[in-house]
Every structure is written in C-alpha cells, then in structure tokens.
Amino acid sequence: MQGTVDGFSYGMVTPLTAYVMACLGAALGLRCVTRSLGNDRSWKPGWLALGAASIGCGIWTMHFIAMIGFQVEESRIRYDVGLTILSLAVAIAVVALGVFAVGYRGGNTTTLIIAGAFTGLGVAAMHYIGMAAIRLNGRLQYDVGTVALSVVIAIVAATAALWAAVAIRGFLTSLGASLVMGVAVSGMHYTGMAAVSVHLHGATGTPGDGGSAYSLLLPMLIGPVLFLLLAGVVVMFDPMLVLGDSDRNRATIRGRTVAQSAERPARPGALFEAPSATERRTYESGAPARRGW
Structure with a gap:
C-alpha cells in the first residue's frame, strides 16, 4: 500500500525558513573563506574551518527544517538520533575537504572540478543519510532518475560555491552568491524529496501527528542554529569581512x-x-x- 506523502504540510513556512538558513550558512562560509584568502597574516586554517562548518551547518539545518513539513498521513514519523548526527558530521566534513582544497591549492579548474564533485557527492550523501534516519510504518522508495538529478544539482551547487569562495571578494557580490546558493541547495533537497514514495507495511498504520519528529528535530536544530548566529557575530565584528575590496x-x-x-x-x-x-x-x-x- 502506498502512503500519502505531504512535503509541505505547513505551506511555505518550512521551505522559506529552510532557504533562509541555507543562505545564511553560505554567506558566512563565503565571507570566512574570503577572509582567509584576503590576508596572508590571518589564521587560514581557523577561517577555513569556520567557513566549512558554517556552510555544512547551513545545509544540514536547511534539510531538517524542510523535513519538519514532511509527513505521511498513514504513519507517524520518527528519526534515528545516531544517523541524524552522522548526517551533520558528513555535511561539515565533506564541505571542509572542498573548502580546504581551494583554500590551499587555489581556484584552478582541476581543483574546482575535483573538490566540487567530491563535495557535491558528500552533500547528497548527507541528504540521503538524513532520509535513512526516518522511521515509520513502511519503507522509503526512490525514483533512480530523480535521485541522479538531485546528485547532479548537488555537484553543480558545490562547485559553484567553491568557485564563488575564491573568485568573489566584495560583500554585496558574496551576498548575491549566497542567495543563489540557497536556491541551489533548496532545489537539490526538494528534487531529492520528489523522488520519494512510501510503501506502507500493511493496510493501516498509526496516524501521523508529527509529534515525535518535532521532539527530536527541534532540540537538535538549536545547536547548529546557535552556531550560525555566533559565526555571524564573528563576521560582523571583523572589519576585513565587512569592508568591500575598494574600501x-x-x-x-x-x-x-x-x-x-x-x-x-x-x-x-x-x-x-x-x-x-x-x-x-x-x-x-x-x-x-x-x-x-
């Protein structure tokens, strides 16, 4: 029996909030990478690590805020804590590999292609590890073609983000790039969600109220959101990150x-x-x- 899937149970609230978080993570990450490349006296590993963590937390937070709106009418949804935490670690780790690659090797074509492909595959892995954390009265099935499309979008988005990190210097241009990156990350997520169908175990299941999902997701989201806010404070109080190139x-x-x-x-x-x-x-x-x- 096929379950009735609703990915927008709260209307546009969850997609818009998720998009804002993706843009925030991308903006902070791009400015941190710019800071590491723009001043030889800066502590490059620290700024690159902060940038990677910001982008990774932004992507992960975007995913699970969007998942708050995901419901199956015939079954209650729960999440495995271990896999949920693992998806966050994967997001930060793979973004860090790409960011450190361009931070130390530069933005040449070969580095961008390799780092972008690896990072995009890692972002896609984060998405599907997060989906594997779902527990319900059934199993998830995926359309292979749509999954492949979501992976391609992830690779393109990751490559574009790494290119922007090394090629864009101005504050306003970085802000514009982060808005585009938010669209790309959100597009990857909802493309992946379009590939999902639910096959229920038996004719009936426990009616879904989403309560157990909220009780796990909302507390887990607090940490990454606070981290992004603190990273924002660091960026705001660093004059080299706020000033444009001409200034x-x-x-x-x-x-x-x-x-x-x-x-x-x-x-x-x-x-x-x-x-x-x-x-x-x-x-x-x-x-x-x-x-x-």
Whole structure:
C-alpha cells in the first residue's frame, strides 16, 4: 500500500525558513573563506574551518527544517538520533575537504572540478543519510532518475560555491552568491524529496501527528542554529569581512602611506627654509608662529 506523502504540510513556512538558513550558512562560509584568502597574516586554517562548518551547518539545518513539513498521513514519523548526527558530521566534513582544497591549492579548474564533485557527492550523501534516519510504518522508495538529478544539482551547487569562495571578494557580490546558493541547495533537497514514495507495511498504520519528529528535530536544530548566529557575530565584528575590496584597498594604501611618512627622515635644513606667504601673514598679524622664528 502506498502512503500519502505531504512535503509541505505547513505551506511555505518550512521551505522559506529552510532557504533562509541555507543562505545564511553560505554567506558566512563565503565571507570566512574570503577572509582567509584576503590576508596572508590571518589564521587560514581557523577561517577555513569556520567557513566549512558554517556552510555544512547551513545545509544540514536547511534539510531538517524542510523535513519538519514532511509527513505521511498513514504513519507517524520518527528519526534515528545516531544517523541524524552522522548526517551533520558528513555535511561539515565533506564541505571542509572542498573548502580546504581551494583554500590551499587555489581556484584552478582541476581543483574546482575535483573538490566540487567530491563535495557535491558528500552533500547528497548527507541528504540521503538524513532520509535513512526516518522511521515509520513502511519503507522509503526512490525514483533512480530523480535521485541522479538531485546528485547532479548537488555537484553543480558545490562547485559553484567553491568557485564563488575564491573568485568573489566584495560583500554585496558574496551576498548575491549566497542567495543563489540557497536556491541551489533548496532545489537539490526538494528534487531529492520528489523522488520519494512510501510503501506502507500493511493496510493501516498509526496516524501521523508529527509529534515525535518535532521532539527530536527541534532540540537538535538549536545547536547548529546557535552556531550560525555566533559565526555571524564573528563576521560582523571583523572589519576585513565587512569592508568591500575598494574600501579595504584604500585603507591598506592609507596605512602604508602613513607608515612611510613616519619612517621618512626630515630633510636637512628644513627648519631654516624661508616661510611661506601664509606663514608670513600669520606672523605679521601677531598669531602664534608654527616654525618658531
């Protein structure tokens, strides 16, 4: 017997909230990678790790917020805690491998293709490990073609994210890239969900109320959401992540100019140069002189 699947039981609330979390994770991750590449004196491993964790948490949080809206009318849904946690670890680990690859090897075509493919497969693995954590009165079945399409979307999205991390520098352009990445990640998720059908065990099951799913998912979502908020605070209070390239370059040039002026010795005989016309008028008017003559 086929179950009645509803992926939008709360309307557009869960898809929009999930999209926002995916965009937040992508935006924080891109800015952290930019920070590691834009300043040789920065602690690169730390910024890359923070970026990978932000993107991974954003993807995982997006998935399980969207899953709150997933219900099967004929059966209650529960989640295996171990597999749910494993899916989070996989998300962060595979994104970290891709981020560290482009962070240290650069954004050449070969690195992007290999790292993007590996990361995309890892993101897809996170999605389907999360789906394997579902416990209900039946079994999940997948359409192979739609699953393959979701994997392709994941690979393209991961490759685009890694390219944006090394190629985009400005704050507004990073923000735009994160919005696009949110669309790609959400598209991958709902494409994968379109492949799902439920075959029930027996003619009847326990009516689904979603209560047990909420009791697990909501507390587990608190940690990654708080992490993303704290990562956002770190980004907000780092001026090099907030400033655009033009502002950063002007600040760098201004700092170098001031340093060079401080180190440049005064010209011999500068104190004995003839006063300018302005200084002469100031002296004749009785105002305090600046050269001391």
